[in-house]
Amino acid sequence: xxxxxxxxxxxxxxxxxxxxxxxxxxxxxxxxxxxxxxxxxxxxxxxxxxxxxxxxxxxxxxxxxxxxxxxxxxxxxxxxxxxxxxxxxxxxxxxxxxxxxxxxxxxxxxxxxxxxxxxxxxxxxxxxxxxxxxxxxxxxxxxxxxxxxxxxxxxxxxxxxxxxxxxxxxxxxxxxxxxxxxxxxxxxxxxxxxxxxxxxxxxxxxxxxxxxxxxxxxxxxxxxxxxxxxxxxxxxxxxxxxxxxxxxxxxxxxxxxxxxxxxxxxxxxxxxxxxxxxxxxxxxxxxxxxxxxxxxxxxxxxxxxxxxxxxxxxxxxxxxxxxx
Amino acid sequence: xxxxxxxxxxxxxxxxxxxxxxxxxxxxxxxxxxxxxxxxxxxxxxxxxxxxxxxxxxxxxxxxxxxxxxxxxxxxxxxxxxxxxxxxxxxxxxxxxxxxxxxxxxxxxxxxxxxxxxxxxxxxxxxxxxxxxxxxxxxxxxxxxxxxxxxxxxxxxxxxxxxxxxxxxxxxxxxxxxxxxxxxxxxxxxxxxxxxxxxxxxxxxxxxxxxxxxxxxxxxxxxxxxxxxxxxxxxxxxxxxxxxxxxxxxxxxxxxxxxxxxxxxxxxxxxxxxxxxxxxxxxxxxxxxxxxxxxxxxxxxxxxxxxxxxxxxxxxxxxxxxxxxxxxxxxxxxxxxxxxxxxxxxxxxxx
Numbered sequence: 162x163x164x165x166x167x168x169x170x171x172x173x174x175x176x177x178x179x180x181x182x183x184x185x186x187x188x189x190x191x192x193x194x195x196x197x198x199x200x201x202x203x204x205x206x207x208x209x210x211x212x213x214x215x216x217x218x219x220x221x222x223x224x225x226x227x228x229x230x231x232x233x234x235x236x237x238x239x240x241x242x243x244x245x246x247x248x249x250x251x252x253x254x255x256x257x258x259x260x261x262x263x264x265x266x267x268x269x270x271x272x273x274x275x276x277x278x279x280x281x282x283x284x285x286x287x288x289x290x291x292x293x294x295x296x297x298x299x300x301x302x303x304x305x306x307x308x309x310x311x312x313x314x315x316x317x318x319x320x321x322x323x324x325x326x327x328x329x330x331x332x333x334x335x336x337x338x339x340x341x342x343x344x345x346x347x348x349x350x351x352x353x354x355x356x357x358x359x360x361x362x363x364x365x366x367x368x369x370x371x372x373x374x375x376x377x378x379x380x381x382x383x384x385x386x387x388x389x390x391x392x393x394x395x396x397x398x399x400x401x402x403x404x405x406x407x408x409x410x411x412x413x414x415x416x417x418x419x420x421x422x423x424x425x426x427x428x429x430x431x432x433x434x435x436x437x438x439x440x441x442x443x444x445x446x447x448x449x450x451x452x453x454x455x456x457x458x459x460x461x462x463x464x465x466x467x468x469x470x471x472x473x474x475x476x477x478x479x480x481x482x483x484x485x
Numbered sequence: 486x487x488x489x490x491x492x493x494x495x496x497x498x499x500x501x502x503x504x505x506x507x508x509x510x511x512x513x514x515x516x517x518x519x520x521x522x523x524x525x526x527x528x529x530x531x532x533x534x535x536x537x538x539x540x541x542x543x544x545x546x547x548x549x550x551x552x553x554x555x556x557x558x559x560x561x562x563x564x565x566x567x568x569x570x571x572x573x574x575x576x577x578x579x580x581x582x583x584x585x586x587x588x589x590x591x592x593x594x595x596x597x598x599x600x601x602x603x604x605x606x607x608x609x610x611x612x613x614x615x616x617x618x619x620x621x622x623x624x625x626x627x628x629x630x631x632x633x634x635x636x637x638x639x640x641x642x643x644x645x646x647x648x649x650x651x652x653x654x655x656x657x658x659x660x661x662x663x664x665x666x667x668x669x670x671x672x673x674x675x676x677x678x679x680x681x682x683x684x685x686x687x688x689x690x691x692x693x694x695x696x697x698x699x700x701x702x703x704x705x706x707x708x709x710x711x712x713x714x715x716x717x718x719x720x721x722x723x724x725x726x727x728x729x730x731x732x733x734x735x736x737x738x739x740x741x742x743x744x745x746x747x748x749x750x751x752x753x754x755x756x757x758x759x760x761x762x763x764x765x766x767x768x769x770x771x772x773x774x775x776x777x778x779x780x781x782x783x784x785x786x787x788x789x790x791x792x793x794x795x796x797x798x799x800x801x802x803x804x805x806x807x808x809x810x811x812x813x814x815x816x817x818x819x820x821x822x823x824x825x826x827x828x829x830x831x832x833x834x835x836x
Binding site: 182228230232233249252263267354 | 601
C-alpha cells in the first residue's frame with residue numbers, strides 16, 4: 162500500500178499496463194513532458210518512445226491510429242488532453258471505434274481505452290472545463306467510466322485496459338491532486354459497470370460520479386451534522402449504468418437527489434430519474450431532484466463558481482426534498 | 486530516403502492499344518490471372534447493379550472502370566497484409582480473400598457481411614468518407630511496433646482527399662514511417678463534383694510531397710502500371726522505409742450509386758472517351774497479341790466467374806435476417822446487464 166493521489170494512482174496503473182507489450186500509450190505530450198497533468202510522468206524513459214508515443218496534434222488521428230492498432234491485436238491507450246478537445250475524434254469514436262465489433266459481427270474488435278480528462282473547477286482556459294460525458298454514454302457500443310478515488314482510478318484503468326471492448330475513461334481534472342488514498346502496489350482491477358454505495362443512510366439517497374463525488378461526500382457530512390442521514394452512491398460507470406445500489410437505497414430512503422456537473426437538459430440525471438421512477442415509483446416520498454451544471458456554456462475562470470455544483474447546492478436540494 | 490517526385494504524366498506500362506510502352510513487371514501467365522480477376526469483378530459489379538434494380542439489394546455503388554486500379558494494387562500484397570477500403574472497393578476486397586457472399590450480404594443490408602473469414606485481413610468497407618485511412622496507419626504502425634511484417638493498404642477516392650482525416654493519416658504515416666500504402670482511385674467524380682472541385686493541386690499524388698513521403702501518379706486503367714507502383718510501395722513499406730501515396734487515375738463509368746443519375750452533371754462524351762481506355766480490353770489485346778487469349782478461354786472464364794457470383798448470391802439470400810435478439814449480440818463481447826434486459830424485453834415484445 163502506498164498513499165497516492167488520483168494522478169499518481171493512474172500513473173502507477175499505466176506503468177503496470179505497459180508491462181504488456183501489446184499496450185502502448187499514445188497522445189499529445191504524453192512522453193517527454195509526461196502529459197499536461199503529468200499523469201504519464203516518467204513512463205517514456207521506462208518504456209521507450211515506441212510504447213509511450215508523442216504524436217502530432219491531431220485528435221482524430223490519435224483515436225483513428227489507436228483504433229487501427231487495436232484492430233490489429235494491440236491494446237492501445239489513447240489520451241486526449243481535455244474533453245473539449247475530444248470532439249475532432251468523435252467521428253472516429255462513433256463511426257468506427259464503437260461499431261467495429263457489430264459491423265464485423267465479432268470478427269474485428271477495438272480493445273482500446275480513450276482517456277479523457279474532464280470537468281471544470283481549476284480556472285482553465287475556454288474549452289478546458291467541459292463535462293460532456295452524456296455524448297459518450299449515449300453512444301451504443303462504448304463503455305464509459307469515471308473514478309473518483311485513487312483506489313478506483315488504478316483498478317478501473319487496469320480493468321479498462323483488459324476489457325475486450327472500447328472504454329472511454331474519464332478523469333476528473335480537479336480531483337487529480339485533491340484526493341489521496343491508500344492504493345495497493347501491483348496489479349489489481351476494479352470491475353467496470355458496478356456502482357458503489359459509499360455512504361449508507363436512511364433519509365435521502367445522493368447519486369453522483371467523478372468530479373462531483375468530493376462535494377457529494379462533503380454534503381453527506383454537512384447533512385449528518387444537521388441530523389439528516391444521507392446515503393451516497395458513486396456510479397463509477399456511466400455506460401453501462403448500474404442502478405441497483407441506487408434502487409436499493411431509494412427503497413429505504415424514499416428520496417433521491419442526482420448530482421452531475423454536466424448541463425441539465427438530457428443529462429444523465431434525467432436518465433437516472435426516469436429509470437428510478439420506472440422501477441421504484443411507489444418507494445418515492447418526494448419528487449426526484451437534480452443538482453447539475455446549468456444549460457450554459459461553462460463560464461470562464463472568474464464566473465466558473467456560478468456553474469459548478471457544490472455541497473451547498475446539494476444540501477439545499479436535499480432540504481427541499483425533505484420538505485424542510 | 487527516396488525523393489518524393491511526381492511524374493508529370495501517369496506511369497503507364499500497357500497502352501490502351503494493348504502494346505507495352507515499358508517492360509512488363511509480370512509474366513504472361515500472371516497477367517492472365519489478373520485479367521480473369523478483373524473479369525470476375527466486372528461480373529460481380531454488373532450482377533449487383535441488376536439485383537439492385539430488382540429490389541434485391543440496397544443502394545449499390547458501382548466500380549466499373551476501376552477494376553485495374555483495385556486488382557493491380559492488391560496483386561502486390563501478401564496474405565498477411567491488410568486491406569482497408571470503402572464501399573466502392575469490392576474488387577480489391579475480394580481479391581484479398583473477402584468472399585463475394587460477404588460483399589453481397591453487406592449490400593443486402595446485413596451486418597454479417599462484415600465478418601471476414603479467419604485469416605483474411607480485410608476490414609468491413611468504410612461507409613463514412615475518409616475516416617478509415619488512419620486505420621491503415623494504425624495497422625501498419627502496429628506491425629512496426631510488434632516487429633512483424635504486415636503492410637496495410639488503404640483505398641479511397643479523390644473526394645476523400647478533401648477530408649481532414651486524409652491530412653492526419655498522411656501526416657502520421659510520414660512522421661512515423663508506418664507500413665502503409667495509400668491507394669487513391671481518382672475516378673474523376675465525388676458524387677456530382679468533378680475532381681477540379683476537390684483540390685486546386687495539379688495532381689493528388691503531389692500532396693505526398695508535403696508529408697515527406699513518395700507520391701506516384703499512375704494510369705489507373707493499366708493493371709500492370711498499378712501493380713508496378715503498388716509493388717514498389719509495398720516492398721518499401723515492408724522494409725520499414727515508410728508509406729507511399731499512389732494516385733491511380735481512372736474513371737467512374739457509372740453513377741455514384743444506383744440512387745444517382747450521372748447525366749444530370751456530366752456529359753456522356755466523357756464516358757465514351759474513357760470506354761476507349763477500358764482496363765480489361767487493353768489486357769485482352771495484349772494477351773491476344775501474345776497468343777495467350779482465345780474466345781473460348783474468354784467464354785470459359787466469364788461463365789465460370791458469373792456462376793461463382795451467382796452461387797454467392799444464392800448463399801447470401803438463403804441466410805435468414807438477424808432476429809431481434811441478434812441485433813444486440815454484436816454489441817459487446819459480453820452483454821452488460823442493462824442491455825441484456827433490453828434484449829429480453831425486445832425478444833418478448835415488451836419495452
